[in-house]
């Protein structure tokens with residue numbers, strides 16, 4: 001009988017005896033004993049020695065590795081401690097919504113996940129592979145293994161676990177445009193699916209996106225202060241929580257783009273098409289919308305009126321309203337393009 005196909009789109013199998021090395025090669029040299037700490041939004045911060053990790057209840061897991069660079073290695077046997085078990089010892093606060101894993105390595109390499117995702121994906125704090133201690137080049141003595149996500153979410157040489165209220169992008173996600181969600185079955189490789197990794201790196205470094213076609217780019221959370229995107233095609237682009245201070249979007253096509261909770265102070269949207277774009281919770285102090293089209297644009301989240309009292313209490317799904325000041329410029333004609341509730345909101349907050 002044939003095995004059912006378990007290769008996500010665009011992936012190829014490596015030879016059975018091969019396991020490529022990707023990213024950093026070694027941990028940082030240090031004389032102090034290895035520890036793994038749990039901190040941030042927890043009731044009881046923890047520090048585990050390797051010996052303690054080895055005496056906690058162990059689990060074995062067979063995991064399919066999918067690297068963003070298109071190789072896959074199926075059915076790898078990892079052993080270690082379930083992340084969920086380690087976390088319960090630390091008593092995470094109800095405000096913790098993200099988890100960040102930090103490496104003991106030269107660049108303090110890190111990556112992050114929504115906390116619920118990390119638990120649902122059966123994340124493992126791995127000490128062994130194929131019954132042997134994990135090799136140093138593959139993250140030994142202890143690494144994270146997140147089944148069901150591209151392998152860049154699996155930090156080698158784990159030394160700290162931090163629980164956070166807001167996401168903190170990891171090294172590849174911040175520096176190289178790797179997609180923050182990283183689901184291989186959805187091919188969430190890079191923030192822009194039509195561009196190569198090299199093109200994305202160049203774009204992030206130069207911050208000049210003028211006249212480029214970047215429909216649907218998923219740039220959530222990136223620091224893009226001073227971005228120049230004059231005349232760029234950015235329909236459906238996602239810039240949630242980005243730092244876009246002083247960005248230039250003049251004449252850009254931003255229809256249905258998402259700027260929720262982004263910092264847009266001093267940004268220019270002169271003559272831009274912002275139809276259907278959302279700016280809920282964005283900082284728009286000093287932003288200039290002269291000549292911009294705002295049909296169907298929103299400055300607060302109307303759905304939020306349907307938020308449950310639990311969400312309101314915990315702040316889990318509640319956006320601050322957009323911020324304006326006397327220097328924010330929006331044409332009277334553009335305000336008339338908004339829906340009545342959005343117009344009323346602007347009337348109250350500007």
Ligand SMILES: Nc1nc2c(c(=O)[nH]1)N[C@H]1C(S)=C(S)[C@@H](COP(=O)(O)O)O[C@H]1N2
Nearest residue numbers: 021022023024103109138151152154155156
């Ligand atoms: N500390 C650290 N962890 C890391 C990386 C890194 O550069 N440093 N690279 C990531 C990437 S991009 C991949 S694909 C995997 C590679 O793991 P491997 O070298 O064991 O195959 O580790 C991930 N974890």
Ligand SMILES: [Mo]
Nearest residue numbers: 022067068152
């Ligand atoms: Mo990777």
